[in-house]
C-alpha cells in the first residue's frame with residue numbers, strides 16, 4: 001500500500017494515532033504536504049460521506065474520522081501556511097447558525113492566513129447577530145461556510161442582517177461549502193463563491209484589489 005493510501009485508510013478507520021504516524025512518515029519520505037492533504041485526508045473524508053449516505057457509517061464514525069483528519073491537518077498546517085509579513089487584508093469567517101461542520105472552514109482560514117490575511121475565526125453555529133457584531137473598521141471580507149442544505153438559508157439571513165445593519169457597502173461577503181453554488185451566492189446577494197480553499201484565497205485577493 002502506498003503512503004497516501006495508508007493515510008486514507010487510517011482516516012477512514014478513524015484512527016488518530018495511525019493517521020499521525022502515517023502523515024509524519026509520508027513527510028519524512030518527501031511526499032508533498034498538498035498531496036497528503038488532497039489524496040490522503042480530503043479524499044478519505046469524501047469516502048466517509050459516501051459511506052454515511054449508503055448507511056454503512058453512522059455519525060460516531062463520521063466524527064472519529066473527522067478527528068483523525070484534523071489531527072493530520074495540524075501536522076500539515078505549518079507546511080501549508082507560509083505566513084506573509086504585512087497582512088494583506090482582514091477576514092472574519094465562521095460556519096453559519098445551526099451548522100457544526102468546521103473542517104472545510106478551518107482549511108479556508110489556514111490558506112487565507114498563509115496568503116497573508118489576518119483571520120478572525122468565529123467558529124461554528126454562528127448566529128447572524130454575532131457576524132454583524134464582528135464587522136469592525138478594518139474588516140475587508142466576511143466568509144460564510146455551510147455544509148448542510150438545511151443551514152444554507154442561514155447564509156441568506158446573515159447577509160440580510162449585514163445589509164440591515166448598513167454594513168454590506170463596507171465589506172465583501174464570500175461563501176462556500178459542499179452544497180453551495182455560484183448561482184446560490186448570486187441569489188442571496190453574496191459577492192462571491194469559492195468551491196475550495198485555494199480558490200477562496202484567489203477570490204479574496206481579487207475582491208480586495
Ligand code: B1M
Pocket residue numbers: 042045046047048049050052053059060062063066093098099100101102103104105107108142143144145146147148149150174175176177178179193194195196197198200
Ligand atoms: Co456531516 N454531513 N452531518 N458531519 N458530514 C455531510 C455534510 C453530508 C453531506 C454527509 C452525507 O450525507 N453524505 C450530510 C449533509 C447532507 C445535506 O445537507 N444534503 C451531513 C449530515 C446529514 C450531517 C448530520 C445532519 C448527521 C446527523 O446528525 N444525522 C449532522 C449535522 C450536525 C450539524 O452541523 N448541525 C452531521 C454531523 C457531522 C459530524 C459532526 C459527525 C462531522 C463534522 C465534524 C467537523 O466538521 N468537525 C461530519 C462530517 C465529517 C461530514 C462529512 C463526512 C465530511 C465533511 C468534511 O469535513 N469534508 C460530510 C460529507 C462530505 O462532505 N462528503 C458530511 C472535508 C472538507 C475539507 O471539505 O467541508 O466541503 P468541505 O470544505 C471544502 C469546500 O466545501 C470549501 O473549501 C473546503 C476545502 O477545500 N469550503 C469553502 C468550505 N467552506 C468554505 C467557505 C468559503 C469558501 C470555500 O468561503 C468563506
